[in-house]
Amino acid sequence: MFIRIFLLVFLCLQYASANLIIxxxxxKYTDFSxxxxxxxxxxxxxxxxxxxxxxxxxxxxxTLGYAEKDVWFKIEIKxxxxxxxxxxxxxxxxxxxxxxxxxxxxxxxxxxxxLLTALNKRKIEDASPSFPLSINKGETKTLYINGHSVNxxxxxxxxxxxxxxxxxxxxxxxxxxxxxxxxxxIIILLNFFLLVEMRERIYxxxxxxxxxxxxxISMFSGSYLHLGFSGWNxxxxxxxxxxxxxxxxxxxxxLELDKHFPKADRVFRLFTFIFIIFALLMGFNxxxxxxxxxxxxxxxxxxxxxxAIKTCQLNKITTQxxxxxxxxxxxxxxxxxxxxxSFVINNDITRYSFLAGSLxxxxxxxxxxxxxxxxxxxxxxxxxxxxxxxxxxxxxxLEQEIEKQRNELKKQNQQLLIQSRxxxxxxxxxxxxxxxxxxxxxxxxxxxxxxxxxxFEQLKLEADTKTYILNHINDVNMYTQNLSTTIDDxxxxxxxxxxxxxxxxxxxxxxSLAIVKSSLINNNVNVIEEYNSDETLEVxxxxxxxxxxxxxxxxxxxxxxxxxxxxxxxITTNDKVISICDNGGGISDDIIDKIxxxxxxxxxxxxxxxxxxxxxxxxxxxxHKAKLKVENTDDGVCFKIELA
Numbered sequence: 001m002f003i004r005i006f007l008l009v010f011l012c013l014q015y016a017s018a019n020l021i022i023x024x025x026x027x028k029y030t031d032f033s034x035x036x037x038x039x040x041x042x043x044x045x046x047x048x049x050x051x052x053x054x055x056x057x058x059x060x061x062x063t064l065g066y067a068e069k070d071v072w073f074k075i076e077i078k079x080x081x082x083x084x085x086x087x088x089x090x091x092x093x094x095x096x097x098x099x100x101x102x103x104x105x106x107x108x109x110x111x112x113x114x115l116l117t118a119l120n121k122r123k124i125e126d127a128s129p130s131f132p133l134s135i136n137k138g139e140t141k142t143l144y145i146n147g148h149s150v151n152x153x154x155x156x157x158x159x160x161x162x163x164x165x166x167x168x169x170x171x172x173x174x175x176x177x178x179x180x181x182x183x184x185x186i187i188i189l190l191n192f193f194l195l196v197e198m199r200e201r202i203y204x205x206x207x208x209x210x211x212x213x214x215x216x217i218s219m220f221s222g223s224y225l226h227l228g229f230s231g232w233n234x235x236x237x238x239x240x241x242x243x244x245x246x247x248x249x250x251x252x253x254x255l256e257l258d259k260h261f262p263k264a265d266r267v268f269r270l271f272t273f274i275f276i277i278f279a280l281l282m283g284f285n286x287x288x289x290x291x292x293x294x295x296x297x298x299x300x301x302x303x304x305x306x307x308a309i310k311t312c313q314l315n316k317i318t319t320q321x322x323x324x325x326x327x328x329x330x331x332x333x334x335x336x337x338x339x340x341x342s343f344v345i346n347n348d349i350t351r352y353s354f355l356a357g358s359l360x361x362x363x364x365x366x367x368x369x370x371x372x373x374x375x376x377x378x379x380x381x382x383x384x385x386x387x388x389x390x391x392x393x394x395x396x397x398l399e400q401e402i403e404k405q406r407n408e409l410k411k412q413n414q415q416l417l418i419q420s421r422x423x424x425x426x427x428x429x430x431x432x433x434x435x436x437x438x439x440x441x442x443x444x445x446x447x448x449x450x451x452x453x454x455x456f457e458q459l460k461l462e463a464d465t466k467t468y469i470l471n472h473i474n475d476v477n478m479y480t481q482n483l484s485t486t487i488d489d490x491x492x493x494x495x496x497x498x499x500x501x502x503x504x505x506x507x508x509x510x511x512s513l514a515i516v517k518s519s520l521i522n523n524n525v526n527v528i529e530e531y532n533s534d535e536t537l538e539v540x541x542x543x544x545x546x547x548x549x550x551x552x553x554x555x556x557x558x559x560x561x562x563x564x565x566x567x568x569x570x571i572t573t574n575d576k577v578i579s580i581c582d583n584g585g586g587i588s589d590d591i592i593d594k595i596x597x598x599x600x601x602x603x604x605x606x607x608x609x610x611x612x613x614x615x616x617x618x619x620x621x622x623x624h625k626a627k628l629k630v631e632n633t634d635d636g637v638c639f640k641i642e643l644a
Contacts, residue, residue: 018078018140020159022086027164032060034157035074042070046101046108049074049144061351063154065342066291070097071153073145079135085162088143090129091173092155093222096233097148098129102141114147115222115231127174127222132162150290151236152340154351173352177221180355184214187366194373202253206369209246210362215239217355237290238283244297245275250365251304254322255311264307271300294337301330318368325364332357447476478514501541505573505643506531508541512548513571516556525559526568533573537643539624544641547616547628551580551639554612558584581638587630595630 020032035054044052054074058064064071075088090098090113098114113122113129124130135141147153164170188210195203216239218224225231232238248271252258257265274296281289308323336354338344451473454461461469513520513527520527552569559567564584572579587595594600598614620628620641627642 018076020075021078022081022083022135022159024081024083027161029159030060030156032157032159033057034060034062036064037072038067039070039072044070044072046110046144046146049101060158061156061346061348063152063339063342063344063346065340066152070146070148073147073157075143075145075157076140077133077135077143077159078140079137082137083161083163084134084136086133086135087124087160087162087165088131088133089126089158089160089165090145090155091158092149093127093129093225094151094219094233094236095129095147095149095155096231097146099146100129100131101144101146102131102133108144115225115233118230119225127225130165150233150285154340154342154346156346156351174221174223176355177217177223180359181214181217181223183359184210184217184362187362188214190366191369194369198373198376202250203369205246205250205253206365209243209250212239212243212246213358213362216243234282234285234290237293238279240297241275241279241282241293244300245272245279247304248272248275248300251307251322254368255307255319257307257311260311260314261307264303264310267303268307271303275300294341297337301333305330318372321364321368325361325368328364329357329361444477444480447473447480500538502536502538503541504536505533505576505578508539508544508548509571509573509578511541512545512552515545515549516552520552520556520569523556523560524567525556526566528568528570530570530572533575533577535576537576539643540619543619543623547619547641548578548580550612550616555580555582555584558582576643578641578643579638580640581633581636583636585635586632586637589632592630592632596628 019034020029022029035057037052037054037056049072052072054072077086088100094115096115098112100111100113101108102111103109111123111131113124113131119125119127122130123132133141133143188207191203191207191210195207215224216236219232219235219239248268252265252268252272257268278289278293278296282293305323305326308319308326311319312323332354335344335350339346339350344350451470454470509529509531513529517527555569558564559582562585566583568583570579570581572581591600596613596617598611600614617628620626624643626644627640629640629642631638631640
């Protein structure tokens with residue numbers, strides 16, 4: 001019984017002395033304890049470690065904050081499995097020194113895997129420290145790791161069987177980092193296209209921001225070591241400063257601080273300059289600037305939040321989405337900073353949540369910029385359509401103006417042509433009047449001589465014959481007098497010093513009818529006269545008679561052309577209006593608006609010149625400031641002379 005109890009206590013002591021016990025049931029160990037202590041003098045070596053008392057313990061995933069001294073880890077591993085080959089893996093590649101010491105035959109063998117050790121000098125070419133181990137079944141092995149970092153003392157130890165570690169399908173953080181960088185590279189290409197299309201600096205700033213973030217992730221994961229670059233222990237903070245520099249430029253441009261908050265614009269320009277200074281100082285390993293950078297970054301983030309909120313108050317929708325992206329991203333970055341400073345425990349959530357936050361933020365920003373591009377394109381298309389509409393409107397207006405000017409010019413040319421023809425006509429009428437004046441005088445003298453001889457009975461005629469001849473002599477005198485007056489009227493048509501007469505409308509109508517009444521009677525045209533006006537007006541009597549005669553003559557010609565039976569003309573006066581209506585079938589709607597145009601006629605060239613109604617309209621409207629209208633009736637047409 002005593003022996004059994006002794007063996008049990010012995011085994012418990014054996015197990016208790018080991019940090020990690022390996023069994024056949026597990027291929028990967030991630031949760032075990034580790035002993036450590038800080039070398040305050042940075043002078044200790046591996047020969048001193050067996051004499052040191054490692055009293056402080058941490059879990060395999062840990063954070064110890066920032067320190068300026070070396071740290072020594074002690075791991076005791078007991079192998080109870082049938083496997084002899086293992087790999088001790090450390091998740092963080094940015095430790096500049098990370099050396100493992102293993103005792104082999106009373107001698108400590110050193111494996112170097114820190115950032116300052118090239119990959120080809122490591123036993124396992126992995127960016128993160130990886131150490132091959134050989135532990136026999138039942139053997140307990142004590143390992144010492146000496147590490148130093150300027151980027152924070154945190155990470156996670158993991159132990160794998162060699163078979164599990166080198167399994168091709170094993171997913172590692174580097175696989176995720178590769179996918180992560182690939183997404184960001186696609187975003188850079190997208191924004192490069194937007195930069196070419198939009199030619200706005202905000203897209204260049206964003207490309208710089210995402211590009212710097214890719215470099216930051218490369219520093220974080222150590223993937224740049226696979227490209228042949230040498231290790232840079234201050235690269236993480238230096239590229240972090242560059243990321244924030246581009247973040248400051250992008251945010252300043254996106255929030256349009258120069259437009260809305262000029263003072264804040266100057267502050268953010270200062271932020272940008274200071275981040276450049278930080279990048280240079282930390283790149284040259286100037287002491288204490290890493291700590292100052294972390295404090296200053298917090299001030300920048302708080303200022304960025306404040307300005308995003310103030311800009312949102314201007315009701316800018318895109319700024320609201322920008323603020324949402326910050327709300328997602330900044331807390332995860334804050335958790336990462338707290339983890340590096342050992343204010344929160346190091347686990348997978350606190351350690352890597354910033355990757356998810358930054359991915360969401362960058363995609364979010366890209367969508368906002370794409371939306372900005374689409375809005376700009378829509379506005380451009382809308383503006384182009386408006387400009388095209390204005391252009392078309394201007395072209396239409398210009399065409400209308402050209403057409404208007406063309407018509408006006410055509411009208412003026414037509415007026416000039418008419419005036420020229422009228423001048424020629426005036427000259428011709430003067431010549432005709434000169435040629436006709438003497439024959440008309442001779443006719444009048446002959447008729448007067450015949451009349452005197454009849455009256456003085458120098459001609460022996462019967463009573464009936466005498467009466468007949470005297471009556472017709474009176475008609476001949478009236479016609480020759482009218483013809484002479486008409487010639488004078490045509491000669492005086494353009495003279496400005498004509499004299500007007502005072503006359504009743506009825507007299508104008510009766511004098512006109514006296515000239516053509518016999519012709520109308522001979523052509524079986526009945527004339528109906530209704531004079532209801534006693535108005536006395538001041539007009540150019542002979543000109544108005546010519547107007548009435550012209551309308552009467554056109555009606556008579558129309559009756560003869562259409563062979564109208566029971567034709568009639570009705571002349572009516574009311575107040576200051578003379579109406580002349582007939583039953584000649586009216587005027588076609590297609591031409592009724594053209595009958596007053598010069599040289600427009602429905603008659604052939606032998607019977608019409610197209611100037612009668614045109615001259616009548618000019619006499620009425622220009623010489624008398626009155627109106628000459630025409631409208632179709634049920635069975636004919638009606639002309640109205642409306643005198644003022």
